[in-house]
Amino acid sequence: MKKFFSLLLTLAVLAISCFAVAEAPEGYPEVVEGIDFGGETIYIYDYWTANADRVADPTDEQQAQYDYRDWLEATYNCKIVQIQKGGWESNVQELTNFVTAPDGTLCLYILPVDFVGTPMANNLFADWAHNPYVDLTDEKWNSGVTEFMTKGDKVYGVFAGAAEPRQCLYFNKTILSHAGIEADEIYDLQAEGKWTWDAFEEMLKKIQEDVDNDGIVDVYGMTGNNSDFYVMSVFTNGGSFFAFNDAGELEVTVNSDAAMEALNWSKRIWATYGYAAPEGANWDYFIEAFRQGFQGFCAHQTYGGFNDNAEFSGTDFEWGCVAYPIGPRGDKYIHLASANITVVPAVYDEDTTAKLQFIYDMWSNATPGYDDEDAWIGNKYNYTDDRAVDETYAMLREGDHTMFNAALYLGSINDILGRPLLWNISWQEPAESIEAAMESWQALCDTFNGK
Numbered sequence: 046m047k048k049f050f051s052l053l054l055t056l057a058v059l060a061i062s063c064f065a066v067a068e069a070p071e072g073y074p075e076v077v078e079g080i081d082f083g084g085e086t087i088y089i090y091d092y093w094t095a096n097a098d099r100v101a102d103p104t105d106e107q108q109a110q111y112d113y114r115d116w117l118e119a120t121y122n123c124k125i126v127q128i129q130k131g132g133w134e135s136n137v138q139e140l141t142n143f144v145t146a147p148d149g150t151l152c153l154y155i156l157p158v159d160f161v162g163t164p165m166a167n168n169l170f171a172d173w174a175h176n177p178y179v180d181l182t183d184e185k186w187n188s189g190v191t192e193f194m195t196k197g198d199k200v201y202g203v204f205a206g207a208a209e210p211r212q213c214l215y216f217n218k219t220i221l222s223h224a225g226i227e228a229d230e231i232y233d234l235q236a237e238g239k240w241t242w243d244a245f246e247e248m249l250k251k252i253q254e255d256v257d258n259d260g261i262v263d264v265y266g267m268t269g270n271n272s273d274f275y276v277m278s279v280f281t282n283g284g285s286f287f288a289f290n291d292a293g294e295l296e297v298t299v300n301s302d303a304a305m306e307a308l309n310w311s312k313r314i315w316a317t318y319g320y321a322a323p324e325g326a327n328w329d330y331f332i333e334a335f336r337q338g339f340q341g342f343c344a345h346q347t348y349g350g351f352n353d354n355a356e357f358s359g360t361d362f363e364w365g366c367v368a369y370p371i372g373p374r375g376d377k378y379i380h381l382a383s384a385n386i387t388v389v390p391a392v393y394d395e396d397t398t399a400k401l402q403f404i405y406d407m408w409s410n411a412t413p414g415y416d417d418e419d420a421w422i423g424n425k426y427n428y429t430d431d432r433a434v435d436e437t438y439a440m441l442r443e444g445d446h447t448m449f450n451a452a453l454y455l456g457s458i459n460d461i462l463g464r465p466l467l468w469n470i471s472w473q474e475p476a477e478s479i480e481a482a483m484e485s486w487q488a489l490c491d492t493f494n495g496k
Contacts, residue, residue, distance in 0.1 A: 072413040073116065077178060080400050082123035087404060088152040090130035090139065091385070097128045110412040117407050125408055133157055137164060140390060144169045147392040153405055155385050161194070161202060162454035164388075166493040170201035171389040171398045178403035185410070189447030190384050197293050201388060205409040207421065208382035210441035212277050214369060215335065215343040215350060219362040220264060224251040224341065228365045232432045235367050235378070242282075242310065245342075245370040249318040252341035266318030268331040269344025272467040274319075276458075277344070278311035279304045280379055280448060282372030286462060287451040287490065294494045295454055297486045299466070300479055303374045308475035310372070316471070332356045344369075347380075351425045351438065358428050366433040368441060378440065382447045455489040 069076050099111060118124055131139040137160040143152070144164075156164075164170060173181060174195075181191055181200060190204035218228050226248055234240040249266030256263040279286065284304035290296050298304065315321075320340050322330045335343040338361065350357035350366065357364060368378035387409075389401050410416075421442065425434045440446055452461040465482035466475065 069120075070116065070413075073113065074407060074410065076120055077403070080121050080178075080403060082121055082151070082400070082404070084122055084124075085151050086124040086126060087401065088130075088150060089125065089127040089155065089387075089405065089408070090136065090152055091127060091155040092129055092131055092133050092136040092157070094127050094129045097126050106412060106415045109414055113410075113413055114408065117404070121404060121407075123404065125404065127408075130154070134160065137161070140164060140388070141169060144390045144392055147390070151393075151397070151401060153387055153389050153401060155387050156202075158190075158193070158382070158384050158386055158449065158453055159457055161386050161388070162456065162493065165194070165196065165201050165454065166495070169391055171391045171393065171402075172199040172201065173203055173389075173402055174198060174200040176399045176402050178399055179406050187382075187384065187447065188444035189382055189449060190386065193449035193451075194386060196289075202386035204384045204386060205406075207442040207444070208384050208447045209347065210380045210438055211346045211348075211383055212273055212369060212380045213345065213347050213366050213437065213441070214267075214269075215345055215357060215364050215366050217335070217338060217341055217343075217362050217364055219338065220252060220341045221248070223264075224248070224254075226251060228430065228432070231365065231367055232436060236436060238371075240367060240370045240378070242370050242372050246314065246318075249314070249341065253318055263339065265320035265340045267314075267342035267344065268320040268334050268340040269342070270328075270331065270346075271315050271319060271321070271344070271471075272458075272463060273346070274315060274344045275308060275311045275467050275470055276381070276450065276462070277369045277379075278307040278372065280381065280450075281369050281375045282307040282310075283374040283376065285451060287454065287486075289451075295451065295490045297483060297490060299486075300483070303372075305475065305479075306374070307372055308470065312470050312475065321471070336360055338362050347438065347441075350428055351434075353424070355428070363430070365430055366437050368437055368446075377446060379446050379448045380441045381450050454493055455486075461486075461489070 100107060103111060114125065130136055136154060137156050140154045140156065141164060173179060181203065185205050187204040187206060187208050189208060190202070191200055194200055194202040216228070216231065221228070231240065234244055252264060253262060253266040254264040255261060279299070282303050284298070284301055284307050286299040286304065287295055288298045320331070320334055331343060331345070332349065334340065336357065349355055350364065352358070368380070371378065387405060389398055393401065422434060425438065450458065452458055455461050465485070466478045469478045
């Protein structure tokens with residue numbers, strides 16, 4: 046039956062090619078007249094697809110995707126190839142080289158968000174906002190990414206689909222139960238919008254314990270990536286490190302009241318309740334520490350627990366997961382996304398640019414007939430309780446809860462925030478670090494703003 050359906054679709058594709066029938070199979074997007082690439086190959090350059098060949102024995106869903114993309118190519122007279130061009134860090138250099146010396150290839154690039162700042166500042170990306178074929182308000186486009194890639198009235202990159210949640214708080218149900226805290230209590234607070242800094246600290250106080258009264262803490266309130274904890278505290282309190290002002294220029298904002306309050310609060314919380322890295326330990330010491338089961342909470346990212354072979358997928362205890370608590374100046378639960386951004390090199394005329402963006406819009410559609418809105422769940426229920434999946438993970442996927450750290454416009458988080466600020470908090474007051482880094486941060490902003 047699969048082969049028979051494929052044959053029928055092939056005949057339909059040939060009919061469209063030969064007779065220019067502006068009619069799509071049921072469930073397919075409507076054909077847009079006037080777009081013809083003249084048989085050209087369009088490359089979508091990512092940093093992970095080593096082999097663009099199709100699998101020999103596809104599943105029904107894979108075959109349906111192949112059929113849809115065959116129809117797309119025949120309808121708009123092109124060949125589309127998604128293939129690796131460079132590595133995670135080098136793909137942006139490949140784009141820069143292409144913009145510097147374009148060779149006529151029709152292409153788009155998919156870049157890690159970590160590296161879009163410099164080429165964006167140097168106008169190496171084409172604008173998506175004024176395309177007559179693409180509606181960026183459509184729910185398929187991640188609104189958080191669109192906002193992050195907006196400068197003035199232009200949008201320089203897009204991401205199709207919900208962003209993978211990142212920062213979250215895992216909790217050890219055994220440890221919490223011993224302290225008189227049940228998982229549903231935390232989930233209920235989150236659902237009611239009452240999962241706040243104060244509620245979190247009250248639980249940390251109950252959890253932390255010197256079991257044998259020897260003056261040494263045996264059960265800690267929390268562990269985790271303390272840099273993530275400091276950063277997320279700023280954003281959950283309505284603060285930021287950098288942001289655009291009313292004039293559309295990027296400026297330093299980490300010295301705001303909201304950000305300073307968050308940094309001082311998170312410094313105190315970590316110093317009081319955090320299980321810090323033992324001397325000589327690697328940065329990710331907290332993964333094995335949390336697995337050993339003597340901390341209540343762990344500040345980590347969702348890939349640590351919700352995936353096959355993840356760090357917390359085989360613990361001896363049951364764990365749950367909630368968003369970071371909201372600070373007194375904050376208004377919602379968030380995570381800081383780490384998405385792949387699709388851009389068009391700024392080398393084509395307006396019409397060609399618009400049509401390349403259109404064909405990517407069509408290419409990135411869910412496979413017709415398989416656009417299951419719950420497909421993201423996969424086997425996540427195997428690792429944790431239903432509420433962690435249905436409430437925490439599902440909520441954080443939504444665009445309204447997806448944010449980006451504007452420090453990425455200027456470079457990597459480690460370079461821009463780690464060395465000057467985050468890595469110093471344990472021994473230096475945040476205000477002192479910020480004062481010392483302000484001049485260099487302002488210089489980076491001036492460069493990004495074209496001054």
